[in-house]
Amino acid sequence: MKKNIIRFISLATAFILVIGVTACDNTEPTTGTSESGSESAEKITISFKSYFTEGENAEAISVAYHQIMDEFLAENSDVELDEELLAHDAYETKMMALHASESLPDMFQLKAQWVKTFNDNDQIGEMDAFLDADTEWRSGFVEGAFEEFKIDGKTYGIPYQLATVTNLFYNKGIFDECGITTFPTNLEEFEAAIVTLKEKGYIPITAGNLGGWFLDVCFFRGILDRYAGSEWSVNLEKNTGSKFTDDVFVDALEQFKRIADMDAFNDDLNSIDYMQMRNHFYNREAAMMFDGSGGILPFSQEAPAEILAETEITVLPELTGGKSIGTPGTAGWSLGYNSKVTDKQKPIVGEILKALSSEKHAGIIAANNGFPAVNPGDYDKSKLSSLTIKYNTMLETVPITTLANLQPSVLQVLYDGLQEIMIGAKTPQELANALQTEMDALE
């Protein structure tokens, strides 16, 4: 009898522990057809994960998301939102884990580089039915906004922003102080300016590459654009003729190496991130800084008034005889949905997508110093910062060019490779070969 009791208690304990531990996962909002697909009290639940975090210095896209989503929920009392907001990097890591475990939420922010893999695994739904049903909505997007989210002619993401990624912020006061009264007009003058700034004790360019991506996205892609131009980038992305081993790409890497070898960057480049790098600029230690257009708002909010007043915004000077004078742009992120959403959820997903890429939504982004992927029409310009106004003026003469959307494994080789070029562990030609090998392995 006693033996049976002990056996029963031990088995029960083990069972409870195992069930308890395995059940932990059920606290997560689950995908489409399971919990979130079920109706409770006539409500349809939509799980939504994003990095649209709230706060005092929230990005324009977050401000617009919350305002529009609150309105949507107020108008649709039958919809319940199961929302999780995470910091950007944490969001990416969590989505990778959810993707691997086939438990993506019903709706989420979809990175352009994820589209192929998610689609290969049948985890994201097509947008074409929604877009075809409302041509007015479709025509509101800026030209080319969907390109990064298309595979074989089908669209998998609804873009909400259009960012330029290699904008050059410079402190005009420091330039004047160093005797550089006009900003360099070509790369030769740019290199000469770096030498002068360094001699005067300034960090010529502040950068934060702890995440690995910064040097590529915000700096090297600008150089590549000058050497190779948009057409080459499009052909590289689509694998229709351009190769990493082409002379234009190797020449761009050589240009990158030349600038890096001049000690143009801050010493702590690889141990600080893109937000921390701004401190060198705010402290007037650095004369230049590359950043995406998304950086304009935090810069305007954080920079000391005297630094903000001295700051101008432009793009990398042109290459004499080069292929482009523009600045590479990308939507980068979009809104996506789980291919396994239920028939009841799908129309609601469509309505939410429309609301979060409407003219009104775009107007809120634009009014908050952001840059929407949809034409915002007339919007409130009273809150625009001086830097946003300078940026908008700059875009009147500087065209937005193509930023090749590369697959994650190729990107990682590029990210690591640029650092290796900087420390002399790889030559530009070696990196070009390694990139092409990785690209070929994807086929």
Next chain:
Amino acid sequence: MGKLAAPKKSVLTAFLLPGTAIYSFVIVFPLIFALIFSLYKWSGGPNKTFIGLENYVNLIKDDNFWLAFKNNVTIMILCIIFQLGISFFLAILLSSKMMKIHKFHNVSIFLPVIVSPVVVGILWKIIFNRGMIDTVMESLGFSGLVRNWLGDPKVVVYSVAAVVVWQYLGIYLMIFLSGMQGIPEELYESAVIDGASGLQKAFKITLPLMYDVIKVAVMLSIAGNMKIFDHILVMTGGGPGKSSMVLAIYAYNNSFKMFKLGYANAISIGMIILSLAIILISRKIMPSSDN
């Protein structure tokens, strides 16, 4: 006192079952899954292609994997030498009667152990980057040694290792102190009567009697350093280039940044095999004291 009856098999099983269930759930099953996934070309999600041992063939030929392993071994050796060496020295100091305010010293040295590695990483990143170390070195007349501690590929592994040595000194100090408490006081008293110096006591009494404790500390240090991750992720992200890349960061990059989950699982299994091999070698080098 009567002899205790040996517990019945059913009772033993009953007590072992919950622990075994938890251990299996968090260690054994993930390991088995990792082994299975490592045989696939898998980018996450439901689609997997069975490729047999191809990931392992690639792993053996992968220079980055071996570079990461080399960095792990470098950090591990530095930690065994300095972490264990310094903490052993401190343990001897703290167990001597000459040392005052023992508790203060113990707590001060143990404090970093309870701080999150991420916090420690951020703290040391500031120390390295903001010139605090450089200022101290310059004031001591070593200005020639000043360098970019986290940006110079030649020193970055040593900089990271120094932080790990500093943070976990306390653990080994506690292990050694508790080991020393088990050494009979009479041995030291006899040695004093025989005219032994402090150094002789340390080398002739303390060190031999602490052999098994040191062996455990070495095993812990090997295990801890083969899975080092947080400090490096925060301080350098494995860079510059791949100068401070370790196996765990390499596996993380392959799974979470490159969508190569099958290969990342192969890296993890490779990590386990190499760690076990190092522990086996260390056991051969340091046989049981009974032998």
